[in-house]
Amino acid sequence: MAAYKYPDFIRQAYHYSFDIAVGPGEPAQNSGIYRCDGCGCEIIAGNGESLPPQSHHRHKPGEGDIRWRLIVATD
Ligand SMILES: [Zn+2]
Known part of the structure; x- marks a missing residue:
């Protein structure tokens, strides 16, 4: 599970891009941390x-x- 120490450096967001799961080899639509649903x-x-x-x-x-x-998007 992803972890962080300093909450000032990360914020909760409700963008739809967190609701989409894509298959292997597909292009990442955002930079960040991805988690396998399985x-x-x-x-x-x-x-x-x-x-x-x-x-x-x-x-x-x-x-x-x-x-x-x-699961975590970067700017
Ligand atoms: Zn997996």
């Missing part, structure tokens, strides 16, 4: 960079497909 692993991607491919990691049965969701 297993919880986290990665960093820059705006327009490809999110990690299907071969990035394996899921256990029951974790479903790899779907990347923005």
Whole structure:
């Protein structure tokens, strides 16, 4: 799980971009930290960079497909 120490440097936002989960290899629509909905692993991607491919990691049965969701956006 992503963590931070100083709350003055991060704020809550309600933008719809946090509600979208995209598949492996798709372009990141924002720079920031992305989390896999299936297993919880986290990665960093820059705006327009490809999110990690299907071969990035394996899921256990029951974790479903790899779907990347923005959890922390950077300016
Ligand atoms: Zn995963």
